[in-house]
Amino acid sequence: MKHAIFLRRQLLASGLAAFGLLTSGFFMTGAYRGQAPLVLLESSERIFREVGWVRSAVASRGDCSLYIVVDGRSSVVCYGEGRDFSGEIPAFSPSPDALAVDARGQIYVADTEADRIVIVSPFGRLIRMFHAPRPLSLAVLSDGHIVVASPMEGALLHLYDPSGRKLKSFGALKLFDGVSQAQNRFLNRGRVLVDAADNIYYVFEFSPNPTVQKFSREGELLSEFAVEGQAVDLQVQMARRFLAEKSPRRVGGIVTVTSAVIDPMRGRLWIGTNGSSRSGVVYEYSLDGEKLREYAFVLKPTRDVIVGVEEIAVRWPWIYVFTSAGAYRFRADRGSVSDFRVLLEEQGLCPMAQDWPPCRTNCNTPTPDDDQDCKAALQGQISPNVRVIGSSCTNSEAHCSASVTTCDPTNGNQVMHTTMLDCVVGGFLND
Structure with missing residues (x-):
């Protein structure tokens, strides 16, 4: 996406x-x-x-x-x-x-x-x-x-x-x-x-x-x-x-x-x-x-x-x-x-909200808790008062990476963040 x-x-x-x-x-x-x-x-x-x-x-x-x-x-x-x-x-x-x-x-x-x-x-x-x-x-x-x-x-x-x-x-x-x-x-x-x-x-x-x-x-x-x-x-x-x-x-x-x-x-x-x-x-x-x-x-x-x-x-x-x-x-x-x-005039309006699809990596371990969920990691840090207007996800057997763009409806300000999570087995990276 x-x-x-x-x-x-x-x-x-x-x-x-x-x-x-x-x-x-x-x-x-x-x-x-x-x-x-x-x-x-x-x-x-x-x-x-x-x-x-x-x-x-x-x-x-x-x-x-x-x-x-x-x-x-x-x-x-x-x-x-x-x-x-x-x-x-x-x-x-x-x-x-x-x-x-x-x-x-x-x-x-x-x-x-x-x-x-x-x-x-x-x-x-x-x-x-x-x-x-x-x-x-x-x-x-x-x-x-x-x-x-x-x-x-x-x-x-x-x-x-x-x-x-x-x-x-x-x-x-x-x-x-x-x-x-x-x-x-x-x-x-x-x-x-x-x-x-x-x-x-x-x-x-x-x-x-x-x-x-x-x-x-x-x-x-x-x-x-x-x-x-x-x-x-x-x-x-x-x-x-x-x-x-x-x-x-x-x-x-x-x-x-x-x-x-x-x-x-x-x-x-x-x-x-x-x-x-x-x-x-x-x-x-x-x-x-x-x-x-x-x-x-x-x-x-x-x-x-x-x-x-x-x-x-x-x-x-x-x-x-x-x-x-x-x-x-x-x-x-x-x-x-x-x-x-140069003046940047705030429009005060955000684009329409978009769906935020899952972004997970199956780390192939016996413990499901070892799987990584990049969407959840980002979602937990975002204010419930902002609107998600864009997202992307990449993943492999070793990691996932998710980006999200949010917009504050009160002033139209947009912000983008990215997270990455790695698979770990026994304390070592799952290379």
């Missing part, structure tokens, strides 16, 4: 004309809590209509400017700078989950459930395949060494040489849960990124205190900064309630950060999250942790505002926003800033 992720708004600006291209516009408002200005980008440019749910996306400086992994495809799809289809490269894995691309155009694919990393040439030739336990995310250093994110054995990150030999682990797990090791590992999950100087970044995705850690290429922790903003605060509040009320039998949490990338053109860190119709859903940071801007995305001509982001990719000046309803491209560098204010 396609997930409702937009809110229709009226954008009013005194004495202003639209800026930029017909497909893109730029407006700026004041900062949230004094942290960073909010930029509103407009676009009528829906892209990649032929693909489905995008599991991972990576921008590149090469001729193939964007690589994506699509659910249900055992391949990597390549697009040129003009959004033209450039080719489809075999991933040599039935279910690729994450990918990275090096300066030579070699593609690195992580298959989490298969415990496997695959390296493929730019022309689709299999170079190497090696075992790596539960690779959730990966990045490549300039010398071809591979950094894999997989909270296990007391470490967040694991370094492999180009042949697939494990060299070392680094990045201490945070203590979020002192009772369940499986739950603590879950809350330590995140994304790994690498900049042009081979600094390594780890972005926590389920943490009730989301942060970014910066490491040297040798694995030394250099700095850490908090991910802050109105959208993230909404997710953190629900995450903390969820964890306080969660049964000890459950392993899972609320997604506080949905995506993180480094722009290969300008070297900025970009973080995506679920949010509300009153907040930005993408944050731009310097590599030193200074928050530069928040971005909200408006679709023309409907004036719908995106409130849920699943993946982002940035190749300046283009920002690619992937949602469950489609993919959109926004140009961030067109327009000018003058002395004006």
Whole structure:
């Protein structure tokens, strides 16, 4: 079921004309809590209509400017700078989950459930395949060494040489849960990124205190900064309630950060999250942790505002926003800033309520209580006074994930949240 992720708004600006291209516009408002200005980008440019749910996306400086992994495809799809289809490269894995691309155009694919990393040439030739336990995310250093994110054995990150030999682990797990090791590992999950100087970044995705850690290429922790903003605060509040009320039998949490990338053109860190119709859903940071801007995305001509982001990719000046309803491209560098204010006028009306289908995973254990119910987990955290206007569900033998969009009938404000629950057998993840 396609997930409702937009809110229709009226954008009013005194004495202003639209800026930029017909497909893109730029407006700026004041900062949230004094942290960073909010930029509103407009676009009528829906892209990649032929693909489905995008599991991972990576921008590149090469001729193939964007690589994506699509659910249900055992391949990597390549697009040129003009959004033209450039080719489809075999991933040599039935279910690729994450990918990275090096300066030579070699593609690195992580298959989490298969415990496997695959390296493929730019022309689709299999170079190497090696075992790596539960690779959730990966990045490549300039010398071809591979950094894999997989909270296990007391470490967040694991370094492999180009042949697939494990060299070392680094990045201490945070203590979020002192009772369940499986739950603590879950809350330590995140994304790994690498900049042009081979600094390594780890972005926590389920943490009730989301942060970014910066490491040297040798694995030394250099700095850490908090991910802050109105959208993230909404997710953190629900995450903390969820964890306080969660049964000890459950392993899972609320997604506080949905995506993180480094722009290969300008070297900025970009973080995506679920949010509300009153907040930005993408944050731009310097590599030193200074928050530069928040971005909200408006679709023309409907004036719908995106409130849920699943993946982002940035190749300046283009920002690619992937949602469950489609993919959109926004140009961030067109327009000018003058002395004006953009007002978002509340309509005060919510769309009609929608049915919320079940979202469960049968964990294949003798105890039915071990099965995971993601809908119930989210439903227990939502106020009975809001209206469910959209939902989505994905599940497998190992986990379920549910998203819901609600609307407050008193003011028309929409909010999106996502949860994930893992199957656990005997205290260990059911891999």
